Amino acid sequence: MAVTLADVAARAGVSAATVSRVLSGNYPVAGGTRTRVLRAVEELEYVVNGPASALAAASSDLVGVLVHDIADPFFGIIASAVQSEMESGGERGPGPGRKLAVVCNTGGSPEQELTYLTLLQRQRAAAVVLTGGAVEHPEHSPAIALRLRRLAAGGTRVVLCGRPPLPEPGTAPETAARPAAPARNRAGGDADEPLTIAFDNRGGARRLTEHLLALGHRTIGYVAGPAERTTTRDRLEGHRRALHEHSPGLLADADRLTVHGAYDRSSGYDGALELLRRAPEVTAVLGANDTVALGICAALREQGLRIPEDVSVAGFDDLPFSADAAPAMTTVRLPLHQAGVRAGRLALGREAPPPGGVATVRAELTARASTAPPRAGGTPAGGPG
Amino acid sequence: MAVTLADVAARAGVSAATVSRVLSGNYPVAGGTRTRVLRAVEELEYVVNGPASALAAASSDLVGVLVHDIADPFFGIIASAVQSEMESGGERGPGPGRKLAVVCNTGGSPEQELTYLTLLQRQRAAAVVLTGGAVEHPEHSPAIALRLRRLAAGGTRVVLCGRPPLPEPGTAPETAARPAAPARNRAGGDADEPLTIAFDNRGGARRLTEHLLALGHRTIGYVAGPAERTTTRDRLEGHRRALHEHSPGLLADADRLTVHGAYDRSSGYDGALELLRRAPEVTAVLGANDTVALGICAALREQGLRIPEDVSVAGFDDLPFSADAAPAMTTVRLPLHQAGVRAGRLALGREAPPPGGVATVRAELTARASTAPPRAGGTPAGGPG
DNA sequence: ACCCTCGCAGTAAGCGCTTTCTACAGGCCA
DNA sequence: TGGCCTGTAGAAAGCGCTTACTGCGAGGGT
Numbered sequence: 001m002a003v004t005l006a007d008v009a010a011r012a013g014v015s016a017a018t019v020s021r022v023l024s025g026n027y028p029v030a031g032g033t034r035t036r037v038l039r040a041v042e043e044l045e046y047v048v049n050g051p052a053s054a055l056a057a058a059s060s061d062l063v064g065v066l067v068h069d070i071a072d073p074f075f076g077i078i079a080s081a082v083q084s085e086m087e088s089g090g091e092r093g094p095g096p097g098r099k100l101a102v103v104c105n106t107g108g109s110p111e112q113e114l115t116y117l118t119l120l121q122r123q124r125a126a127a128v129v130l131t132g133g134a135v136e137h138p139e140h141s142p143a144i145a146l147r148l149r150r151l152a153a154g155g156t157r158v159v160l161c162g163r164p165p166l167p168e169p170g171t172a173p174e175t176a177a178r179p180a181a182p183a184r185n186r187a188g189g190d191a192d193e194p195l196t197i198a199f200d201n202r203g204g205a206r207r208l209t210e211h212l213l214a215l216g217h218r219t220i221g222y223v224a225g226p227a228e229r230t231t232t233r234d235r236l237e238g239h240r241r242a243l244h245e246h247s248p249g250l251l252a253d254a255d256r257l258t259v260h261g262a263y264d265r266s267s268g269y270d271g272a273l274e275l276l277r278r279a280p281e282v283t284a285v286l287g288a289n290d291t292v293a294l295g296i297c298a299a300l301r302e303q304g305l306r307i308p309e310d311v312s313v314a315g316f317d318d319l320p321f322s323a324d325a326a327p328a329m330t331t332v333r334l335p336l337h338q339a340g341v342r343a344g345r346l347a348l349g350r351e352a353p354p355p356g357g358v359a360t361v362r363a364e365l366t367a368r369a370s371t372a373p374p375r376a377g378g379t380p381a382g383g384p385g
Numbered sequence: 386m387a388v389t390l391a392d393v394a395a396r397a398g399v400s401a402a403t404v405s406r407v408l409s410g411n412y413p414v415a416g417g418t419r420t421r422v423l424r425a426v427e428e429l430e431y432v433v434n435g436p437a438s439a440l441a442a443a444s445s446d447l448v449g450v451l452v453h454d455i456a457d458p459f460f461g462i463i464a465s466a467v468q469s470e471m472e473s474g475g476e477r478g479p480g481p482g483r484k485l486a487v488v489c490n491t492g493g494s495p496e497q498e499l500t501y502l503t504l505l506q507r508q509r510a511a512a513v514v515l516t517g518g519a520v521e522h523p524e525h526s527p528a529i530a531l532r533l534r535r536l537a538a539g540g541t542r543v544v545l546c547g548r549p550p551l552p553e554p555g556t557a558p559e560t561a562a563r564p565a566a567p568a569r570n571r572a573g574g575d576a577d578e579p580l581t582i583a584f585d586n587r588g589g590a591r592r593l594t595e596h597l598l599a600l601g602h603r604t605i606g607y608v609a610g611p612a613e614r615t616t617t618r619d620r621l622e623g624h625r626r627a628l629h630e631h632s633p634g635l636l637a638d639a640d641r642l643t644v645h646g647a648y649d650r651s652s653g654y655d656g657a658l659e660l661l662r663r664a665p666e667v668t669a670v671l672g673a674n675d676t677v678a679l680g681i682c683a684a685l686r687e688q689g690l691r692i693p694e695d696v697s698v699a700g701f702d703d704l705p706f707s708a709d710a711a712p713a714m715t716t717v718r719l720p721l722h723q724a725g726v727r728a729g730r731l732a733l734g735r736e737a738p739p740p741g742g743v744a745t746v747r748a749e750l751t752a753r754a755s756t757a758p759p760r761a762g763g764t765p766a767g768g769p770g
Numbered sequence: 771a772c773c774c775t776c777g778c779a780g781t782a783a784g785c786g787c788t789t790t791c792t793a794c795a796g797g798c799c800a
Numbered sequence: 801t802g803g804c805c806t807g808t809a810g811a812a813a814g815c816g817c818t819t820a821c822t823g824c825g826a827g828g829g830t
Contacts, residue, residue, distance in 0.1 A: 004816060015780050020818060027819090030778060050508040051445055052816035054436035055785050062487075062508075070465045070488065076456035083455070083490045087497075100504050102447075103455065103488035105468045112472075119485050123435040123447075265709060294709050301711075324650065324679050326686075326711040389786060400810050405788060412789090415808060437786035440815050 003044045012040035023048065054124055059155065061099045063347055064120035064128040068108040072263070073319045074289065074336065078131045078161060079103045081340025085348065099126060099348065108132070108229075110140035117147050120156075127157035127347035131340075133201075133231030134163050145169075148194050158194035161343040162334075164230050165196040165358050195346050196358040197339050201231055201316075204332035204363025205238030208286065208314055211330070211365055213246045215373045217284040217312065222258045223271030223296055225288035232260075232288060235316065239286065253279075263288055268295025276303060283311060283374035290315035290322045290331055297325070297370070308372035318366050327369035334363050388429045397425035408433065439509055444540065446484045448732055449505040449513040453493040457648070458704045459674065459721065463516045463546060464488045466725025470733065484511060484733065493517070493614075495525035502532050505541075512542035512732035516725075518586075518616030519548050530554075533579050543579035546728040547719075549615050550581040550743050580731050581743040582724050586616055586701075589717035589748025590623030593671065593699055596715070596750055598631045600758045602669040602697065607643045608656030608681055610673035617645075617673060620701060624671065638664075648673055653680025661688060668696060668759035675700035675707045675716055682710070682755070693757035703751050712754035719748050 009016040014033060021027040022037040029037075040046075054060035065082050067075035083101040102120070106112040113130075120128055128151060134141065145166045152158045160166070212220055222239060225232035236258070243250040259274050261267025268287050272295065275282060285300070287293030293315030297307055305311050307327055315322060318333035339361050345351035394401040399418060406412040407422040414422075425431075439445035450467050452460035468486040487505070491497040498515075505513055513536060519526065530551050537543045545551070597605055607624060610617035621643070628635040644659050646652025653672050657680065660667060670685070672678030678700030682692055690696050692712055700707060703718035724746050730736035 006816080016817080017781080017819080018779060021779085024818080028778070033779080047503060047507050049440070049816050051436040051439035052785090053818075055434070055440050055787085056816075056818040058785070058818095060436055069461075070455070070468070071458050071461035073456050073458065073461075076454075076458075076461050079488070080455045080490050098504065100487060100489070100508065102485060103464070104485070105465050118432060119483065122432050123485065265705065294706070298709055320650065321679070321706055324683050391786080401787080402789080402811080403809060406809090409788080413807070418809080434786050437815090438788075440817085441786075441788040443788095443815070 003046050004049070005046075008037065008040045008044055008046050011044060012037045058124070059126055060124045062120070062123050062125045063099045063101050063344075064116065064123075064125045065101050065103045066106050066113060066116055066128070066130045067103060068106055068132045068263075070103060070105045072291070073321075074317055075131055077319075077336040078340035078343070081337045082129055082161075082344040082347070085341050085344025085350075101344075108135060108226075110135050110137045110144060113144060114140060114147065117144070117151070121147075121151060125156055127159065129159045129161055129343050129347050130163055131161045131343075132163065133229045133234075135226075136228045136230060136233075152192060152194050157347050157349060159343045159346045160194060160196040160198075161339055162199045162231070163196065164198060164234075166194050193353075193357050195353050197343055197346070198358055198360045199231075199334055199339070200360055200363045201234035202238035202241070204316065204334070204365070205235040205286075206242040207238075207363075207365045208316070208330075208332050209239045209242035210246075211367060212284050212286075212312065212314070212371065213242065215284075215312070215371060217374050218250065219253070219279065219282050219284070220257060221272075221275040221279060221282040221285040222254075223268055223275065223285060223287050223292055224258055224260050225263045225267075225292070227260050235288070257282065261288070261292070263292060265291050265295035265298075268292035268297075269299045270295075272296040272299035273303075276300075284371065285311060285313050287313065287315045289317045290319045290329060293329055293331070293370075294321075294325060308370050310375065312371040312374070314371055323368070325370070330368045330371040331366050332363045333366045335361055388431050389434070390431075393422065393425045393429055393431050396429060397422045443509070444511055445509045447505070447508050447510045448484045448486050448729075449501065449508075449510045450486050450488045451491050451498060451501055451513070451515045452488060453491055453517045453648075455488060455490045457676070458706075459702055460516055462704075462721040463725035463728070466722045467514055467546075467729040467732070470726050470729025470735075486729075493520060493611075495520050495522045495529060498529060499525060499532065502529070502536070506532075506536060510541055512544065514544045514546055514728050514732050515548055516546045516728075517548065518614045518619075520611075521613045521615060521618075537577055537579050542732050542734060544728045544731045545579060545581040545583075546724055547584045547616070548581065549583060549619075551579050578738075578742050580738050582728055582731070583743055583745045584616075584719055584724070585745055585748045586619035587623035587626070589701065589719070589750070590620040590671075591627040592623075592748075592750040593701070593715075593717050594624045594627035595631075596752060597669050597671075597697065597699070597756065598627065600669075600697070600756060602759050603635065604638070604664065604667050604669070605642060606657075606660040606664060606667040606670040607639075608653055608660065608670060608672050608677055609643055609645050610648045610652075610677075612645050620673070642667065646673070646677070648677060650676050650680035650683075653677035653682075654684045655680075657681040657684035658688075661685075669756065670696060670698050672698065672700045674702045675704045675714060678714055678716070678755075679706075679710060693755050695760065697756040697759070699756055708753070710755070715753045715756040716751050717748045718751045720746055 005016045005019050009019045014037060018033060019037050022029050022034050065079050067079055069075055086099040086101050104116040106116060148158050148166060224236050240251060240254055243254060256278055259271040261271045272285060275285060285296050287296050293313055296313050300307060300311055307313050315329050315331040318331045322329040322331050390401045390404050394404045399422060403418060404422050407414050407419050450464050452464055454460055471484040471486050489501040491501060533543050533551060609621050625636060625639055628639060641663055644656040646656045657670060660670060670681050672681050678698055681698050685692060685696055692698050700714050700716040703716045707714040707716050
């Protein structure tokens with residue numbers, strides 16, 4: 001635990017500077033010297049002191065990944081994709097340049113998000129990836145946006161994955177108040193602006209609703225996520241646009257047919273029951289995501305309704321378990337792994353930023369067995385009293 | 386990004402040492418001075434430089450959490466529990482003492498595990514939590530054990546969660562070769578030995594098998610995990626012990642009725658098909674875990690078999706989706722969240738180590754709808770040709 | 771054959787913090 | 801009233817690394 005650069009240098013018969021150069025690899029060192037140094041490193045089992053290195057270099061090799069819920073596969077998939085991208089970089093194993101992804105669970109709360117951002121800033125993280133929809137909060141949202149811009153201006157790469165791009169500054173007068181100091185010696189290229197990988201939630205929800213409409217459904221319930229989440233808002237918007245384009249009259253009932261909850265199973269369960277109470281005539285129910293849809297299925301089944309014969313159900317995201325549900329879930333496939341890899345590449349500066357700083361990934365309809373045409377009668381049997 | 390301790394000190398009219406003392410809180414500072422310092426911190430939006438602090442204090446506030454697969458809820462639940470425990474500590478928000486959990490995805494590979502351990506050692510992590518079963522490997526396992534002992538001896542708290550305790554040293558002659566240097570100034574109490582929270586995989590599997598035997602099953606297939614995983618080995622052992630205790634003859638067939646795969650859905654699917662090929666007369670199939678069991682269900686259903694009428698199926702772990710599967714899955718409940726919280730407390734030194742350094746958590750049978758008595762005939766209809 | 775350039779390695783000055791050691795007040799006892 | 805102890809704050813020495821800057825030997829142009 002106590003072997004330092006100097007020890008290695010002494011053993012190899014060179015100066016500490018040379019050892020540092022060999023290890024960091026960004027300076028020419030003669031072959032023989034390099035070999036000697038590497039041998040000394042091996043023999044002494046030397047492990048670089050990260051903090052010291054970060055202090056001197058003014059940047060650590062930590063990359064923060066903020067997720068709403070680590071136990072939710074949606075985020076798990078993205079996070080592991082980001083991490084796999086960090087791994088695939090270091091040819092020399094745990095050597096220099098190898099980044100460490102720090103996955104932080106925010107629980108979807110803006111306060112937590114801010115807290116973790118501070119923690120990451122304190123660690124002088126090389127990059128920060130924020131995943132999942134943003135939570136709109138009159139006070140915190142601007143604070144987070146400001147903080148992200150500051151981090152980006154300070155050389156930390158900021159990537160939003162599955163989040164809407166940051167609003168243009170200027171709204172907050174504070175932004176201009178603190179003139180940015182000219183960046184000092186920074187490792188990679190510039191990182192002056194947060195980058196975004198946006199999910200096409202709107203388009204996905206729209207195509208899903210169009211699928212239902214094409215099957216003949218006209219009374220479609222929606223168990224949505226928390227209203228303040230941008231993801232919720234976008235999906236709902238896509239849904240309603242599809243409704244409106246099919247026939248404007250369908251919008252009249254939309255509010256009554258929408259229930260808000262969280263992105264978890266019990267919200268789906270409770271939401272479905274509430275929906276049945278409000279509108280027993282629904283022939284299809286959309287879930288905020290696949291997990292919610294699973295809860296919806298459970299509730300409907302308990303009410304004696306068959307899926308999809310009596311009621312069609314669909315989710316969103318296409319998580320691994322969705323294909324295995326009984327019946328297999330109709331949903332919208334989001335290329336989460338791919339998005340995570342891309343976010344990782346962007347965070348590492350391995351990929352050129354998309355034009356305008358925003359790339360949008362498509363959400364494909366994946367029709368399976370949980371949706372079918374409504375029954376002729378329109379009103380299912382066995383509705384609750 | 387550039388405001389330092391010295392800036393704060395200047396603004397508050399005190400020395401840098403005083404500011405440091407106020408911020409770290411482990412030294413008496415007069416009330417008035419403290420207030421002035423805190424105000425300066427606020428006004429300047431000062432954020433401690435983590436690396437510098439870690440360098441000077443010889444220990445960072447990072448806690449590593451190693452998981453096999455972050456996208457698997459089993460690990461997600463444990464990891465988020467550990468993280469929530471870190472959060473609940475810091476009264477002063479992101480202030481000092483607040484630890485940052487680093488979740489690392491090893492993919493279940495010992496090499497990766499070693500790599501991340503090195504990375505964490507390089508960051509001078511305050512603690513390391515290893516979750517999930519260990520992979521037995523003739524070369525890597527001793528290396529990992531040795532590394533963990535070194536870390537522990539060096540002041541890093543090491544906690545194993547859901548892993549068997551480390552074997553006693555002495556097997557590896559290398560252990561004694563390097564006399565441990567006396568620990569210097571360390572923050573918390575001693576951390577000289579790795580601590581373990583063991584899962585009672587053996588007992589859980591045994592109770593699960595007993596449940597099946599009690600229902601009347603005699604030909605029980607087992608789609609197990611990778612053979613080199615300790616978790617796999619323990620569960621299989623519990624299963625076989627139950628078989629043996631019921632009637633030794635049942636063991637004769639055990640090898641034929643066991644198929645090995647990974648801990649994922651497709652292994653369950655493939656394993657079930659293989660099992661049906663080898664022994665079409667099975668009346669029950671156990672999965673290595675719930676995810677595997679889900680794959681088993683899918684395969685059986687595709688073969689025209691009903692669950693549980695034709696074949697009973699059971700899993701292990703009791704992940705959230707297991708209760709929602711159709712039919713609801715019989716499984717063994719592991720208190721993952723609770724175990725994660727405990728691991729976090731141990732890692733933070735908030736809880737006294739269990740006697741002997743090992744605590745075992747019980748695994749409870751959770752019988753649901755996917756298991757039932759076998760059909761009278763014993764051989765299900767519709768078996769593959 | 772000389773000077774300049776270039777490639778390689780050493781010297782040393784920090785990076786921003788923690789912490790020991792030291793210094794200075796008061797308040798207490800005798 | 802004088803000597804001491806206690807409480808509080810400053811000075812300064814690093815922690816282990818990176819990275820200018822400097823220096824030295826060897827090759828190439830004229």
